[in-house]
Amino acid sequence: MKFLHTSDWHLGRQFHNVSLLDDQALILQQLVDYVRHHPVDAVIVAGDIYDRSVPPTQAIQLLNQVVSDLCQSLNTPVIMIPGNHDGAARLGFAAEQMRASGLYIISDFSQMLEPVVLSSEQAGEVAFYGMPYNDPELVRHHFNVTVSTHDEAHQVLCEKIVEQFDKSQCHVLISHCFVDGAIESESERPLSIGGSDRVSHEHFLPFDYVALGHLHKPQYKGEAFIRYSGSLMKYSFSEQHQKKSMTLVELDKTGFVCTTQIELHAAHEMRIIEGNLADILDQAADDPRPEDYLLIRLTDKHAILDPMEKLRQVYPNVLHIEKPGMLIGIDQEMSTQRLKRNEIDMFKDFFQEAKQEPLTREQEQAIATVIADLKKGEE
Amino acid sequence: MKFLHTSDWHLGRQFHNVSLLDDQALILQQLVDYVRHHPVDAVIVAGDIYDRSVPPTQAIQLLNQVVSDLCQSLNTPVIMIPGNHDGAARLGFAAEQMRASGLYIISDFSQMLEPVVLSSEQAGEVAFYGMPYNDPELVRHHFNVTVSTHDEAHQVLCEKIVEQFDKSQCHVLISHCFVDGAIESESERPLSIGGSDRVSHEHFLPFDYVALGHLHKPQYKGEAFIRYSGSLMKYSFSEQHQKKSMTLVELDKTGFVCTTQIELHAAHEMRIIEGNLADILDQAADDPRPEDYLLIRLTDKHAILDPMEKLRQVYPNVLHIEKPGMLIGIDQEMSTQRLKRNEIDMFKDFFQEAKQEPLTREQEQAIATVIADLKKGEE
Numbered sequence: 070m071k072f073l074h075t076s077d078w079h080l081g082r083q084f085h086n087v088s089l090l091d092d093q094a095l096i097l098q099q100l101v102d103y104v105r106h107h108p109v110d111a112v113i114v115a116g117d118i119y120d121r122s123v124p125p126t127q128a129i130q131l132l133n134q135v136v137s138d139l140c141q142s143l144n145t146p147v148i149m150i151p152g153n154h155d156g157a158a159r160l161g162f163a164a165e166q167m168r169a170s171g172l173y174i175i176s177d178f179s180q181m182l183e184p185v186v187l188s189s190e191q192a193g194e195v196a197f198y199g200m201p202y203n204d205p206e207l208v209r210h211h212f213n214v215t216v217s218t219h220d221e222a223h224q225v226l227c228e229k230i231v232e233q234f235d236k237s238q239c240h241v242l243i244s245h246c247f248v249d250g251a252i253e254s255e256s257e258r259p260l261s262i263g264g265s266d267r268v269s270h271e272h273f274l275p276f277d278y279v280a281l282g283h284l285h286k287p288q289y290k291g292e293a294f295i296r297y298s299g300s301l302m303k304y305s306f307s308e309q310h311q312k313k314s315m316t317l318v319e320l321d322k323t324g325f326v327c328t329t330q331i332e333l334h335a336a337h338e339m340r341i342i343e344g345n346l347a348d349i350l351d352q353a354a355d356d357p358r359p360e361d362y363l364l365i366r367l368t369d370k371h372a373i374l375d376p377m378e379k380l381r382q383v384y385p386n387v388l389h390i391e392k393p394g395m396l397i398g399i400d401q402e403m404s405t406q407r408l409k410r411n412e413i414d415m416f417k418d419f420f421q422e423a424k425q426e427p428l429t430r431e432q433e434q435a436i437a438t439v440i441a442d443l444k445k446g447e448e
Numbered sequence: 449m450k451f452l453h454t455s456d457w458h459l460g461r462q463f464h465n466v467s468l469l470d471d472q473a474l475i476l477q478q479l480v481d482y483v484r485h486h487p488v489d490a491v492i493v494a495g496d497i498y499d500r501s502v503p504p505t506q507a508i509q510l511l512n513q514v515v516s517d518l519c520q521s522l523n524t525p526v527i528m529i530p531g532n533h534d535g536a537a538r539l540g541f542a543a544e545q546m547r548a549s550g551l552y553i554i555s556d557f558s559q560m561l562e563p564v565v566l567s568s569e570q571a572g573e574v575a576f577y578g579m580p581y582n583d584p585e586l587v588r589h590h591f592n593v594t595v596s597t598h599d600e601a602h603q604v605l606c607e608k609i610v611e612q613f614d615k616s617q618c619h620v621l622i623s624h625c626f627v628d629g630a631i632e633s634e635s636e637r638p639l640s641i642g643g644s645d646r647v648s649h650e651h652f653l654p655f656d657y658v659a660l661g662h663l664h665k666p667q668y669k670g671e672a673f674i675r676y677s678g679s680l681m682k683y684s685f686s687e688q689h690q691k692k693s694m695t696l697v698e699l700d701k702t703g704f705v706c707t708t709q710i711e712l713h714a715a716h717e718m719r720i721i722e723g724n725l726a727d728i729l730d731q732a733a734d735d736p737r738p739e740d741y742l743l744i745r746l747t748d749k750h751a752i753l754d755p756m757e758k759l760r761q762v763y764p765n766v767l768h769i770e771k772p773g774m775l776i777g778i779d780q781e782m783s784t785q786r787l788k789r790n791e792i793d794m795f796k797d798f799f800q801e802a803k804q805e806p807l808t809r810e811q812e813q814a815i816a817t818v819i820a821d822l823k824k825g826e827e
Binding site for chain 2 (some may be wrong): 171
């Protein structure tokens with residue numbers, strides 16, 4: 070039994086006011102192409118399919134295309150659960166009517182207890198249990214149990230599922246949660262404000278493989294078979310050094326699991342470039358990926374006229390500029406005297422940029438008078 | 449071949465800030481119960497399934513329940529098209545994956561040209577063509593034709609469908625439009641602002657039956673087989689005398705059509721009660737339906753203190769009060785002098801209501817002075 074484990078597609082996400090939908094479509098095309106050339110028994114999406122509970126129409130159309138390609142054209146079952154970003158009831162509309170076509174959206178607790186059973190020669194029957202993302206309150210209310218934390222809720226849900234186990238089958242769990250001790254990225258939204266959102270990996274030990282979603286960095290925790298596939302693509306600059314991938318899982322009758330990371334390539338990577346403006350502009354010509362989504366961290370200590378315009382001439386997708394150098398300057402020398410001098414300095418820089426020549430002494434005197442007058446007006 | 453034609457469910461509609469979802473659920477239960485006791489070959493919903501393109505979650509859950517009852521429990525195919533209130537792409541997500549279970553959501557032009565073919569002993573094969581609601585601009589763009597009105601768009605779409613006809617089959621069209629000459633109600637949203645939204649019934653003549661949606665009053669136009677089922681329930685007080693129903697259509701091999709209205713009963717009717725407050729309160733005890741949603745039109749000529757509170761003690765679901773009697777009084781006598789006298793009159797009414805006794809002459813004098821002072825302050 071071979072299946073692909075993916076998660077955290079976040080279709081429809083905006084990043085610094087840029088829609089990532091075209092990027093997401095290109096990466097999902099890699100997934101579809103992979104399945105076309107390397108058939109698998111199922112594709113799993115472990116939650117956060119959409120970026121929000123009411124996704125934009127274009128995100129719905131993209132998902133529609135992907136499930137049509139997989140379920141219809143490639144005859145490959147797709148199993149998904151809602152994550153904390155998805156609206157479970159909205160995503161789960163007509164889920165019952167989709168199952169006959171191999172699209173399994175497991176969005177409520179009754180569906181959770183009825184596994185999707187697929188079979189293959191190597192692994193025999195494999196039961197896929199999907200645990201839709203849920204707040205502890207929902208678990209408490211639905212099962213009438215006293216749970217108040219995510220960890221307690223997961224314990225109850227895992228026990229309920231394990232009770233259903235058919236010993237002749239292998240068991241895969243799909244869940245969207247934060248396993249204690251795993252590594253978070255900047256682009257996840259906390260599952261709980263105030264309370265703890267961590268769950269112990271020990272609840273998952275009875276399963277043969279656990280396909281996790283929520284954390285955006287590919288990783289396993291506790292056991293090698295308790296695994297995050299990581300997100301479809303980078304969703305923050307802090308993920309610049311992460312490699313994004315989907316996890317190919319191979320499972321045999323004995324419960325032996327082999328996983329392989331299949332790398333996914335974004336049309337635009339998210340990167341941070343640090344340096345002074347002149348150096349960055351100089352070196353841009355040799356940059357093999359000038360179209361990437363960039364955060365530029367300028368180390369220049371003096372004011373610069375419209376750095377975004379200059380940078381975008383070589384890097385069209387600069388999304389954000391940070392000027393830590395200038396911030397330090399201001400923080401350290403926050404006296405009226407220094408500020409006054411700084412304003413003249415800044416004007417000098419501006420003049421140099423705009424006219425390509427320095428201020429004369431007379432001009433400097435004049436501008437100092439103007440600034441002093443303005444200050445007086447302010448007081 | 450027997451099928452039920454319904455339309456304009458408008459799930460999730462609010463009426464005077466009251467959610468109609470519970471009322472809608474009760475009426476849809478009548479539909480499901482009817483099918484349980486009188487099996488049909490299909491249920492049609494001719495658009496405006498939801499009241500808006502992004503419906504509330506509870507409306508989605510209700511629709512989910514109804515299609516599960518019909519498609520799964522009762523094994524009855526459901527065929528629906530989006531109307532002008534629905535979001536076609538949103539409603540049509542995974543439509544391809546639902547077809548195997550007998551849920552057919554026809555939401556784009558390619559699906560329009562591939563009929564849902566059902567068969568029965570009496571009628572042989574019947575092809576159901578669904579025409580998703582569309583603006584003329586969309587038709588122009590998609591088919592690269594020069595159309596600018598709804599009528600021209602319908603002509604093009606009907607011709608495209610008729611080209612697909614298999615002569616051995618009967619042909620049913622499902623469309624959401626305004627047939628010229630048909631009767632509108634107050635609760636429909638115009639299809640076109642400024643331009644004409646009317647279409648000729650003549651485009652529909654090649655079909656054996658045309659299941660229309662959009663107009664909320666049950667009616668036929670042009671031919672008896674070109675028919676509006678009307679909305680699920682009343683959505684404005686102006687529909688108080690309409691009977692709401694679904695249309696049972698029976699079709700035989702020769703194209704002979706027999707239609708029957710199956711009445712639908714709302715838990716709360718929408719009614720207008722007209723009269724003076726005292727009479728209305730008096731007669732309420734004999735009203736067999738005090739829970740109805742009511743518009744009360746008060747004919748009293750004098751001011752009344754908090755009529756809503758008094759009315760709701762006998763009619764808990766009064767949603768709106770109109771006071772045409774008082775408006776006429778003000779309109780007709782709009783002179784400063786009259787208004788001044790009116791203010792005192794209104795205070796007299798108020799005092800009578802609040803204290804259950806009339807103003808004394810001294811009190812009247814005092815209040816006249818206060819009003820005069822206030823007037824002076826205003827000027």
